[in-house]
Amino acid sequence: MKSMVTDYLDEVLEDVRPGDRGAPASYIPELANVDPERFGVSLATIDGKVYGSGDTETEFTIQSIAKPFVYALALEDRGFRDVLKRVSVEPSGEAFNEVSLDEEGRPLNPMINAGALTTHSLVGGDDWTQGQRLQRIIDGLSAFAGRRLQVDERVCGSELDHAHRNLSIAHMLRSYDIFPQDPRVIVEGYTRSCSLLVSTRDLAIMAATLANKGINPITGEKVVSGRVVRQVLSVMTTCGMYDAAGDWVTQVGIPAKSGVAGGLIGALPGQIGVATFSPRLDEHGNSVRGVRLFERMSRDMGIHLMEVPPSVQTVIRNTTVLVQDLTDDEKSQGVKPQKIKVYSIQGSLRFAGAEKIVREFSSTTIKEPAVALDLTDVHALDGVARRMILEVARRLTLDGKRVYLIDPADVIPKPDPGDGGQVIVVQDRAELRAHQPEKRKKGKKGKSAKKGKKK
Numbered sequence: 384m385k386s387m388v389t390d391y392l393d394e395v396l397e398d399v400r401p402g403d404r405g406a407p408a409s410y411i412p413e414l415a416n417v418d419p420e421r422f423g424v425s426l427a428t429i430d431g432k433v434y435g436s437g438d439t440e441t442e443f444t445i446q447s448i449a450k451p452f453v454y455a456l457a458l459e460d461r462g463f464r465d466v467l468k469r470v471s472v473e474p475s476g477e478a479f480n481e482v483s484l485d486e487e488g489r490p491l492n493p494m495i496n497a498g499a500l501t502t503h504s505l506v507g508g509d510d511w512t513q514g515q516r517l518q519r520i521i522d523g524l525s526a527f528a529g530r531r532l533q534v535d536e537r538v539c540g541s542e543l544d545h546a547h548r549n550l551s552i553a554h555m556l557r558s559y560d561i562f563p564q565d566p567r568v569i570v571e572g573y574t575r576s577c578s579l580l581v582s583t584r585d586l587a588i589m590a591a592t593l594a595n596k597g598i599n600p601i602t603g604e605k606v607v608s609g610r611v612v613r614q615v616l617s618v619m620t621t622c623g624m625y626d627a628a629g630d631w632v633t634q635v636g637i638p639a640k641s642g643v644a645g646g647l648i649g650a651l652p653g654q655i656g657v658a659t660f661s662p663r664l665d666e667h668g669n670s671v672r673g674v675r676l677f678e679r680m681s682r683d684m685g686i687h688l689m690e691v692p693p694s695v696q697t698v699i700r701n702t703t704v705l706v707q708d709l710t711d712d713e714k715s716q717g718v719k720p721q722k723i724k725v726y727s728i729q730g731s732l733r734f735a736g737a738e739k740i741v742r743e744f745s746s747t748t749i750k751e752p753a754v755a756l757d758l759t760d761v762h763a764l765d766g767v768a769r770r771m772i773l774e775v776a777r778r779l780t781l782d783g784k785r786v787y788l789i790d791p792a793d794v795i796p797k798p799d800p801g802d803g804g805q806v807i808v809v810q811d812r813a814e815l816r817a818h819q820p821e822k823r824k825k826g827k828k829g830k831s832a833k834k835g836k837k838k
């Protein structure tokens with residue numbers, strides 16, 4: 384079967400193609416020479432499948448799309464404190480090349496040129512040469528793309544011949560002691576990083592690496608930490624589209640970054656990276672067809688960040704009462720079998736899902752001496768949901784119940800309910816039935832994860 388995803392991309396590309404609004408950037412003379420009709424889109428999933436339509440192999444310079452990735456490297460190399468001291472994270476509502484600083488004398492954000500020149504200067508260490516810094520940036524961006532990226536010397540030279548605005552910004556930054564290096568050296572390095580050649584395929588993988596918490600979905604390399612990615616995606620959401628950021632967030636609703644060569648990326652955390660290429664730009668310096676394509680895809684594909692599927696309505700699928708097995712000895716001694724109330728939990732749990740479980744236990748009185756939470760159908764749960772479930776277990780222990788987790792997939796590894804809580808982990812209901820509680824134990828037992836004070 385041919386994938387409908389490819390058919391869909393072919394279709395939207397043709398729907399969005401008509402019209403010739405906008406023009407390729409001309410302040411970098413070499414960029415004005417491109418074929419304005421080039422048009423392509425690539426989509427990469429976080430498990431490494433790449434789809435595409437149109438000019439997906441055509442190379443163009445990355446330009447400002449380098450900014451979020453260089454910001455990520457600066458955060459990784461210097462830590463948050465040092466970087467935030469020099470570059471703020473406030474949307475500027477200004478053009479990308481505005482000569483501006485905030486009240487504390489910092490560039491407003493790392494997505495405009497003033498901020499990007501600064502983050503460029505922060506990559507690596509204080510004692511690094513410019514050559515080392517540039518190598519780190521090329522290596523870092525190549526790791527995001529999963530292949531070696533090269534500088535387009537013609538575009539780079541062409542931009543440097545006319546880099547008066549960036550030089551003026553860099554001199555201003557130097558005069559405010561934002562960085563200690565020679566402003567001309569920083570502008571040159573920054574311009575080289577803007578001149579790296581990429582295709583939409585490369586950019587989609589770079590965006591998917593951001594969507595995948597910093598792990599390149601093709602090479603498996605962890606390029607930056609999850610914490611850094613969260614910071615970068617947040618700033619892309621509010622500042623990635625310059626003075627069109629508000630329109631973008633409402634209409635498209637995913638973290639994004641554009642470049643003046645006509646590239647545009649969007650990263651949807653936990654799902655996909657998307658990249659488009661079309662050189663005609665609007666008044667903000669964003670690709671006209673790229674923006675239209677993303678608007679259309681956002682509507683069709685439901686990728687707006689504010690449109691999240693509701694968490695599972697039924698978190699507790701059902702409850703049953705199981706009777707524990709007795710040994711022959713116990714049967715002959717007339718020991719009464721114990722009952723266990725089993726709650727089957729389902730779905731992927733975050734706060735709202737876990738709260739449903741908490742609510743159920745706070746509003747019912749359980750007669751049985753033992754309770755089991757069956758997590759067999761829980762695919763994922765975040766840290767908050769995990770803590771809430773363990774707290775339920777702890778409180779049940781304090782109420783005198785024996786608590787089991789049926790957790791074959793280890794969704795709560797090494798469960799520790801803490802202070803006074805105790806849980807017994809079993810693999811399935813058969814093991815649960817066969818488990819011998821402490822007081823009638825005869826050598827056989829389940830994995831007891833935490834011994835707490837017995838009530």
Ligand code: GLN
Binds near residue numbers: 447479496574668
């Ligand atoms: N190299 C370009 C510049 O500094 C990048 C700008 C952009 O892509 N928005 O002007």
